[in-house]
Amino acid sequence: MNAIWAALIGVGGTVLGSTITFFVQRSVADEAARRGEVERARQERLDAYVAFLSIVLRFRGTEIDRWHCEHEDPDADSTRTARAEARTARAEAIAALSRVLLLAGGDELQRNATDCVDAVGRIHTADTAEERDERITHANFRIRWLSEAAGRDIGASRVELPQLGFS
Template sequence: MAGVLSALIAVLGTLLGVLVTQAFQRRAAERDQVFATQQQLRAERMGVYSDFAGAVTEFRRGQHDRWHRKDEDPDGSAYFEARVEAYRLRGVALHALFRVQLVASSQGVIDAAREAYELTATMHKASDKTEVSLLGDQARDAVEHFVQIASSDVR
């Protein structure tokens, strides 16, 4: 009888050990999955935010070029080409803005991105060199503000 009781206790102890080990392994696997997902989202946000900042910076450069080519010769081919390039860069920047809207975790990041895009989009409407320079500076500052806010979203 003592041998049966000892065997029963050993079997129950083994089963209890298996159940406890399985519970700990399940929790560890869930934590690993959550961590991997967070890291993947962080990397995605880093890429999207970086791409947006680069796209708006290029769009800003294109808007400067468009304005200066128009100021030099509004009927010239250089202005036409600069305008076409500005339209292309606008599309790239808008696409990057949409991606920001898809991955951002806060409305503040989206608002900062939208402001940077909109300020850049209006640069070509400047009436003189001083105004285009001022609008360009505002757009650059808005991109820097976006980067500052977005950096807290990837930490």
């Protein structure tokens, strides 16, 4: 009889140990999957922010070129080319903005991303060089704010951003 009890206790202990091991491993696997999903989403937002900021900076350059061409010779071929490049850059910026709007980690970040595109898009409509410079400064402020907010959203450590110039 003692042998039967010993066997039952052994089998029961094995089943209990296996059950506990199963639940612990499942918990560990679930946590690893959750962390993987969080990291994948963070990386996707990072990619969207980097692509957006890169495209917005290119758009800003085309808007500045467009302004110069339109004020030097509005009917020149170079002006038509500058307009076309600016329109293409704007379309790319809006496409990248759509991705940011889908992935961004907050309403304020989404609003500022939209404001970046709008601020850059107003550069070419300035009447004077002083007004253009003010619009560039405003666009730079929006771009800087967005890059810092995006860094906070993805949990990046603080890095010093270079000053954004006029060209």
